[in-house]
Amino acid sequence: LNDDQRAAVLAPVGATRVLAGPGSGKTHVLIGRVAHLIHELKTPPREILCITFTNKAARELRERLRDKIGDAAAREITAGTFHSVAARMLRRHGDRIPGIGRTGEFTIYDADDSKQIVQGVLVNKFGETKKTAQPGPMRNWISTSKSCPIPPMSHERFVECYDEYELGLRQANAFDFDDLLSATVAMLEMCPDVRSYYEHRWSQVLVDEFQDTSTTQYELIRKLSQPQGSVFVVGDADQAIYGWRGAEVANIRTQFDEDFKDVQTHMLTTNYRSTATIVEAAQAVIKESAFPSPLDLVANTPGGRDVAIVEANDDREEAEFIALEARKSVKEDPDLRYSEIAVLYRTNSQARVLEEAFIRAGVPHKVIGDTSFYGRKEIKDMIAYLRVVSNSADTVSLNRIINTPTRGIGNSTIEKLSAWIDTLPKTDGTELLPSAEEMGLTTRARSAVLKFSQLMAETREKAKSSTPGELLEAIIKCTGYDTLVQDADDGNERWAFVQELINLAKEPPQDIDETIQDRVGLEALGSFLEGISLLTSAESKEEEGGDTVKLMTMHASKGLEFNSVFISGVEEGLIPFVRNGDSEDDQDEEVRLFYVGITRAKRKLMLCHARERRRFGQSAQPARRSFLLDSISAMLTGSKKPERSVSIPSTSRGKAT
DNA sequence: GCCGAGTGCGTTTTT
DNA sequence: CGCACTCGGC
Ligand SMILES: Nc1ncnc2c1ncn2[C@@H]1O[C@H](COP(=O)(O)OP(=O)(O)OP(=O)(O)O)[C@@H](O)[C@H]1O
Numbered sequence: 001l002n003d004d005q006r007a008a009v010l011a012p013v014g015a016t017r018v019l020a021g022p023g024s025g026k027t028h029v030l031i032g033r034v035a036h037l038i039h040e041l042k043t044p045p046r047e048i049l050c051i052t053f054t055n056k057a058a059r060e061l062r063e064r065l066r067d068k069i070g071d072a073a074a075r076e077i078t079a080g081t082f083h084s085v086a087a088r089m090l091r092r093h094g095d096r097i098p099g100i101g102r103t104g105e106f107t108i109y110d111a112d113d114s115k116q117i118v119q120g121v122l123v124n125k126f127g128e129t130k131k132t133a134q135p136g137p138m139r140n141w142i143s144t145s146k147s148c149p150i151p152p153m154s155h156e157r158f159v160e161c162y163d164e165y166e167l168g169l170r171q172a173n174a175f176d177f178d179d180l181l182s183a184t185v186a187m188l189e190m191c192p193d194v195r196s197y198y199e200h201r202w203s204q205v206l207v208d209e210f211q212d213t214s215t216t217q218y219e220l221i222r223k224l225s226q227p228q229g230s231v232f233v234v235g236d237a238d239q240a241i242y243g244w245r246g247a248e249v250a251n252i253r254t255q256f257d258e259d260f261k262d263v264q265t266h267m268l269t270t271n272y273r274s275t276a277t278i279v280e281a282a283q284a285v286i287k288e289s290a291f292p293s294p295l296d297l298v299a300n301t302p303g304g305r306d307v308a309i310v311e312a313n314d315d316r317e318e319a320e321f322i323a324l325e326a327r328k329s330v331k332e333d334p335d336l337r338y339s340e341i342a343v344l345y346r347t348n349s350q351a352r353v354l355e356e357a358f359i360r361a362g363v364p365h366k367v368i369g370d371t372s373f374y375g376r377k378e379i380k381d382m383i384a385y386l387r388v389v390s391n392s393a394d395t396v397s398l399n400r401i402i403n404t405p406t407r408g409i410g411n412s413t414i415e416k417l418s419a420w421i422d423t424l425p426k427t428d429g430t431e432l433l434p435s436a437e438e439m440g441l442t443t444r445a446r447s448a449v450l451k452f453s454q455l456m457a458e459t460r461e462k463a464k465s466s467t468p469g470e471l472l473e474a475i476i477k478c479t480g481y482d483t484l485v486q487d488a489d490d491g492n493e494r495w496a497f498v499q500e501l502i503n504l505a506k507e508p509p510q511d512i513d514e515t516i517q518d519r520v521g522l523e524a525l526g527s528f529l530e531g532i533s534l535l536t537s538a539e540s541k542e543e544e545g546g547d548t549v550k551l552m553t554m555h556a557s558k559g560l561e562f563n564s565v566f567i568s569g570v571e572e573g574l575i576p577f578v579r580n581g582d583s584e585d586d587q588d589e590e591v592r593l594f595y596v597g598i599t600r601a602k603r604k605l606m607l608c609h610a611r612e613r614r615r616f617g618q619s620a621q622p623a624r625r626s627f628l629l630d631s632i633s634a635m636l637t638g639s640k641k642p643e644r645s646v647s648i649p650s651t652s653r654g655k656a657t
Numbered sequence: 658g659c660c661g662a663g664t665g666c667g668t669t670t671t672t
Numbered sequence: 673c674g675c676a677c678t679c680g681g682c
Contacts, residue, residue, distance in 0.1 A: 083672055349668050555670050
């Protein structure tokens with residue numbers, strides 16, 4: 001550690017703010033701080049809470065702490081994202097919130113699940129038809145008004161729908177993503193005993209990537225850091241890139257200073273990651289920001305010819321260049337591994353061309369942030385089964401699987417069934433399935449329903465002594481889902497996905513602390529489902545994915561570092577991304593995003609752009625290189641290290657048209 | 658209930 | 673262009 005880093009680590013207990021430029025070693029400081037708390041200040045490890053941006057970052061933090069503070073202590077520390085930590089708090093104590101109407105088995109609803117609830121509201125309460133209902137915009141509005149301190153304009157109808165939606169969630173014993181944070185804050189406000197518990201449970205709170213915290217998250221930190229006000233936040237306003245989803249840069253800039261007592265601020269400005277040329281390029285970019293932070297970054301490594309601007313004729317050639325260049329650099333440098341190379345882009349849609357090029361070139365690669373696995377029908381079905389077992393009130397999931405595979409419970413039966421349920425006295429929903437005896441259905445439909453409810457009852461019984469994986473295997477067998485999948489045309493492929501999920505469900509659960517946990521039973525099932533709901537784009541099925549080039553958005557690259565970085569599509573309109581009705585703040589965030597991308601590179605940076613790019617499918621649109629490259633290019637030519645400008649000649653690669 | 662053909666629409670970033 | 677979703681025929 002250098003002097004500044006050490007000073008931050010050794011800061012007295014209280015409110016500490018560390019402004020850490022890219023590559024300045026904020027991870028080291030965080031780890032050093034935890035070790036200091038434990039070793040010097042004798043903080044019990046279990047009283048330490050670390051909030052990270054992804055769960056992967058949390059695991060890595062714990063891993064690196066293991067060497068410093070030992071295995072036992074590392075396990076006891078709580079480390080996770082805001083959402084994971086909040087979910088955990090709600091499971092344990094959420095039922096104490098007056099009128100909350102949820103149990104510890106609540107399901108976490110993602111945007112799709114929420115949309116289903118909204119759809120139900122629009123159709124059943126607002127007289128919309130299945131076709132006319134537009135749940136999407138309504139759900140977005142609800143979500144923003146939940147997480148926004150100043151709710152957006154509210155039409156009457158929205159407010160009414162909001163209330164019905166809330167009711168729907170409650171009846172389903174579910175929270176949506178936004179609720180996880182707001183309900184937790186409400187819990188701490190309304191339940192003094194719970195608040196007191198957590199204040200003692202976590203006496204030391206540390207937050208990474210503080211520049212991207214939302215108002216609600218900040219509120220949570222304020223509450224948890226009481227009564228000592230002992231909180232250690234680390235971040236960099238220049239790397240704030242999540243304003244569009246409610247993050248407030250003001251939290252790190254000014255709010256923290258105002259709200260906490262005697263704040264000590266430390267600045268880390270030595271960049272240990274990148275060569276001087278890369279740091280200069282980054283600075284040339286952040287100069288374009290209207291509100292740069294006061295940090296003045298200094299490189300620790302001399303620069304060379306390690307930044308290049310590359311022009312290609314079109315997006316395909318750009319992609320091909322990147323794939324071949326990646327292969328070449330690994331061939332030429334025996335120390336360079338594919339996993340030390342990253343390709344960054346602005347939009348996920350760019351991944352396709354790039355991936356195609358990597359496949360053609362035979363270069364091992366992995367697209368990070370690809371959530372299509374969990375979007376697959378068979379995977380969603382399996383998860384829905386598990387959810388219903390875990391939380392029988394989960395109507396969205398129940399609707400999904402009640403007739404999958406088909407078992408004679410069609411739409412009309414479901415309608416009659418739910419009409420019948422509405423006539424029943426309100427229950428908490430848990431008795432919903434087993435008591436299907438007296439409803440007015442045909443004998444056939446009734447026996448189908450009874451058989452199903454019996455199946456679910458048995459499965460729930462089995463869940464008490466099974467791991468999620470074993471349970472899943474049992475469900476697949478007794479529902480006949482295996483034959484359903486295997487008999488399909490693409491059965492083998494789809495069955496492989498199911499197998500993958502089973503394997504995942506057999507792995508030991510990963511939690512925000514690693515103290516002993518049951519591997520069987522309903523609680524283990526709940527953890528498994530929660531883990532899936534709260535997966536971040538950084539996490540994937542096969543961890544890390546071996547020695548492969550990583551393809552991801554610049555957003556997903558936050559906090560990572562690579563020997564070589566390619567940035568694809570540095571063109572007007574794409575980087576920085578321009579949409580109509582953009583505010584100045586929005587454009588500033590685009591500049592910061594590019595800054596984040598650039599500063600991921602350790603030794604080599606290639607900024608690529610194409611002269612034309614296919615938008616979606618059809619016409620190739622002409623493209624100009626981004627103005628953000630102008631200052632970099634000027635800086636490269638101005639110095640003694642001339643820009644290694646590469647232009648790719650048109651290839652004669654025949655397009656079979 | 659299932660499957661295939663046809664239609665319409667979309668690309669900003671994600672917990 | 674590719675996909676998600678609908679509708680009509682079986
Ligand atoms: N005192 C030091 N001496 C040498 N190398 C260091 C020192 N501190 C940090 N590093 C190295 O600097 C690199 C960047 O560290 P780290 O990942 O913590 O950056 P960071 O501050 O989190 O950056 P960012 O904000 O961009 O994510 C790492 O490779 C780390 O090993």
